[in-house]
Amino acid sequence: MTEYEGPPFVLSYPVHVLMNGIVFAFTVSLLVHVIFTAVYHFPLNHMNFLLQLASCLLMLIMECTKIGITLSRMSYAGSVWPYMFPFMAPRLPNASRWTTVQTVFYSFLQMITLLSSHATHIQFLTLLFPSKLETRMIYWMLTPLVLITSGMSFGNLAADNDLKTLDLSDALMNICDSSLALLYMSGLLIWGCLVNWRRAWRGDGSTASFGAFAIVVALFKTVISFVHIGYDRVYWMRDLSSIFTIWQSWLGFWWWVSAGMNIGEYADRLQAKKHVVQHVSRRGSEGTQADMPEPAEAPEAAHSSASDISPQTYLFTTDSAPWAVRLVRKIGSLAPNVMQRRFEYLRSAHSTAINNAAVDQAASYARVMQSWMPSADLLRRMRLQDKTMYD
Structure with missing residues (x-):
């Protein structure tokens, strides 16, 4: 008797909805932190605060859009015969059901969300390494990867049966995202363990706590980014990677402030x-x-x-x-x-x-x-x- 292997559970609707809810909770929590620390954050660095706020808001809009689309589709499936929810969560955007305008707007929202999250972290790295030479090195190494990662969002315009185009865009996005995750974590480790090690791990002002949490979040992002290369169709991993990038920027900024900034x-x-x-x-x-x-x-x-x-x-x-x-x-x-x-x-x-x-x-x-x-x-x-x- 032949046994048929079913689809993996990580691609199912329950996991998809659960992870969207977790990312939504992380986003709301970070947005609350950003708003309540605005009175201190904004005077210390205007640009970092504005980028942090914009990335949180865009991430929140993106997650609300995904949750709304998912629940709407499940509601429709449960209201018609055979009154059952589908097991497999579809890829968003669904080019076979959406119009071209809807697909373009969704891809554009995904692109600017990725751009804002990575731009926030790049600007934060320029605070850790403020010289012109270091800033140029950061821009030259990271900007091309960010542009490729965000630009591959428009691979959603390909048809659902064009698997080669979809797989290529997913592979490029995942490889660039994992490279960025590794470089982000390396930048934090270089600053905390080599450049400013005397102040980065002090117990006063929760400096060491901010540093430890920033490194742990960076490690989680790096692991998820590399795992996603092997499982490129698990799209909720991309949302986790994005929210970890924003959290890493926020924790890293307050680590830098608690360590005395450049002072x-x-x-x-x-x-x-x-x-x-x-x-x-x-x-x-x-x-x-x-x-x-x-x-x-x-x-x-x-x-x-x-x-x-x-x-x-x-x-x-x-x-x-x-x-x-x-x-x-x-x-x-x-x-x-x-x-x-x-x-x-x-x-x-x-x-x-x-x-x-x-x-x-x-x-x-x-x-x-x-x-x-x-x-x-x-x-x-x-x-x-x-x-x-x-x-």
Whole structure:
């Protein structure tokens, strides 16, 4: 007796409706968070708040549209003979039942939803890496993948029986989305574990909690994106990937804020520079006591030689650095001289951009922190009391 294998349960209507409801709940929850934190979010970065709000609203409209279409189809199927719901959830849009205008509008809504979610995350990455060189690298690597991912939404215009076109558009969208997920998670890990590791994992102000949640959400998105490559017809995975992208942007932004924004990185460099000055001065005084005939180095010269030492060099060579920083330092020392010079140039550009951004962010950051928690230890340790110290 021949046994027939039925369709997989993950493609069924119950799973489809359940996952749409979960994504809808995630979207509403994030929208509530964005609205209630608007009084702090908007002054800190206008563009990020507007992109975050737009992506949440578009995602909400998209999910409401999908849920409405699905429930309407199920209601119609249950009202006619044999009064049963279909097992398989159809692909949306359904070109065989929809008009061309309906398909185009649905594809356009899907495209701008994907564009807004990825644009929010790209803009957030430019906050973590603010130099012109880093910003250009982010745009050059991510923008083409985003355009391909969102542009493949118009593959829905193909007929339902044109399986080659539909499979090709789905494959391109899934591959680009998984590549973006991997790059997004790598950007967060590089910033949190290498660039700003001193402040990214502190317990004050829930900084470490924001970082842990952002990394976990990024990991979930990456796993779902790669699984969707093998199961490209499970379309609700695409919705989960999109909402995880928006949540990752929101959690990452508040991780960056809780770590002191660019002000925290600059304050660490000032502290590192102070340690270097003290170390050089102490070595100069010890040398003077050991060899009295030798004239001691003048304090001005000691201060000048200490100032020539890059604070970032101190941060990357200190013995208190975590294992990830020490491993990168060891691997970097084995790289060719050309690569080392390029890396030093990139690090120098990042330091300069952080200095400039810290000046611009100091006033707004102090106002927000004062209105939020005026007497907290986080404010006393992270706020720069005197703006003139930047000069």
